[in-house]
Amino acid sequence: MSGSKCRVCKEPAIIDLPRHNANFCAEHLLQLCRRQVEKAIKDHDMLAPDDRVLVAVSGGKDSLAVWDILVDLGYHADGLYVGLGIGEYSDTSYEHTQAFAAERGLSLQVIDLRAEYGYDVPTAAKVTRRVPCSACGLSKRHLFDRAALDGGYDVVVTGHNLDDEAAVLFGNTLRWDVEYLSRQYPVLPARHGFPKKVKPLMRLTEREMAAWCIVRGIDYQVEECPMAIGNKHLAYKDALNAIERQSPGSKASFYLEFVDKMAPILADRSQAATGDLHRCAICGSPTTGDECAFCRLRERVGGHDPVPVELVLHGKARRAYLAGRQGAEG
Amino acid sequence: MLVRLRQPKREVTIDGARTVNQLLDELDMNRESFLVIRNGTLVPGDGRLDDDDTIEIRPVVSGG
Numbered sequence: 001m002s003g004s005k006c007r008v009c010k011e012p013a014i015i016d017l018p019r020h021n022a023n024f025c026a027e028h029l030l031q032l033c034r035r036q037v038e039k040a041i042k043d044h045d046m047l048a049p050d051d052r053v054l055v056a057v058s059g060g061k062d063s064l065a066v067w068d069i070l071v072d073l074g075y076h077a078d079g080l081y082v083g084l085g086i087g088e089y090s091d092t093s094y095e096h097t098q099a100f101a102a103e104r105g106l107s108l109q110v111i112d113l114r115a116e117y118g119y120d121v122p123t124a125a126k127v128t129r130r131v132p133c134s135a136c137g138l139s140k141r142h143l144f145d146r147a148a149l150d151g152g153y154d155v156v157v158t159g160h161n162l163d164d165e166a167a168v169l170f171g172n173t174l175r176w177d178v179e180y181l182s183r184q185y186p187v188l189p190a191r192h193g194f195p196k197k198v199k200p201l202m203r204l205t206e207r208e209m210a211a212w213c214i215v216r217g218i219d220y221q222v223e224e225c226p227m228a229i230g231n232k233h234l235a236y237k238d239a240l241n242a243i244e245r246q247s248p249g250s251k252a253s254f255y256l257e258f259v260d261k262m263a264p265i266l267a268d269r270s271q272a273a274t275g276d277l278h279r280c281a282i283c284g285s286p287t288t289g290d291e292c293a294f295c296r297l298r299e300r301v302g303g304h305d306p307v308p309v310e311l312v313l314h315g316k317a318r319r320a321y322l323a324g325r326q327g328a329e330g
Numbered sequence: 331m332l333v334r335l336r337q338p339k340r341e342v343t344i345d346g347a348r349t350v351n352q353l354l355d356e357l358d359m360n361r362e363s364f365l366v367i368r369n370g371t372l373v374p375g376d377g378r379l380d381d382d383d384t385i386e387i388r389p390v391v392s393g394g
Contacts, residue, residue: 014374015365207365224389225392
């Protein structure tokens with residue numbers, strides 16, 4: 001038993017949220033999450049009630065939670081899942097996504113990188129000798145943009161949460177990368193052939209999103225992507241969570257105050273940073289070069305024999321992956 | 331109590347009742363990075379865990 005009571009109804013609490021200096025029962029945790037999403041949508045003009053929304057889903061807690069919340073709030077939201085070919089991790093992620101959509105009667109579009117474009121993320125990482133997250137992010141951004149435009153959607157929703165955005169902001173600030181800082185905003189308006197993109201979870205932490213999924217009975221991919229283990233993004237999150245532990249509310253202040261106070265100052269820089277865009281010679285997507293980055297990647301890595309996940313991993317990521325495999329087999 | 335951990339999946343047995351926050355502190359786990367679940371239900375930081383409980387400590391941080 002716990003002694004803590006819900007701040008709203010005084011019933012037994014299921015979660016403590018130090019940044020709110022409060023505890024919540026299941027019902028009022030959900031209420032808090034809904035209200036934070038509604039506030040983000042309203043404050044930043046993210047969605048209109050009759051928008052056709054395409055949610056980028058991975059099978060993880062954040063993308064399934066944002067899809068669930070938007071449907072709960074009455075939005076017309078379909079899902080798009082991209083099969084990245086990251087071994088069992090991708091197989092399980094797809095199963096979670098497909099089950100979520102089927103149980104709720106939601107429309108889910110699936111694109112398989114290997115089947116449709118001749119490569120997967122481990123192979124792209126091996127051939128390009130770049131970190132896997134580079135090919136992964138590039139491929140997903142391109143395919144979500146294309147699917148939104150081809151499908152006549154008004155806006156693409158991603159499950160980026162407060163922790164994601166704070167970690168990116170932390171990294172950009174460590175480097176004083178003004179170009180990236182100027183573009184870090186929870187809404188990217190439709191422009192130059194790109195669809196509008198929004199992040200309705202910008203006010204919610206990943207601990208709150210995991211709690212949403214548990215309370216709502218959403219069975220999501222809990223395991224970490226094997227390609228992401230040991231990456232800088234996770235190191236930044238660890239650092240921010242260490243600060244948060246000492247000073248609850250720090251992450252929210254860091255990111256949300258940036259959005260309120262610094263992003264307007266950097267807005268002119270963001271406008272100036274938009275280069276001279278024209279159509280990719282291969283796929284027609286907007287690009288600053290002759291061919292877009294996705295088509296260049298596809299030309300370079302398409303058709304290579306698949307590279308197993310373990311051959312791309314090094315150091316901590318490889319050790320964690322092999323330990324996980326051992327655990328699964330044992 | 332039986333404690334199920336993730337990333338990688340493993341189980342440990344810990345003797346003696348304690349609160350969620352005490353358990354996380356003993357395992358050197360940041361409360362901001364984990365949730366504790368007992369029988370499918372979340373348990374808050376001051377929630378008491380007993381010897382006959384089976385619990386899951388679920389990481390919430392993702393790197394994508």
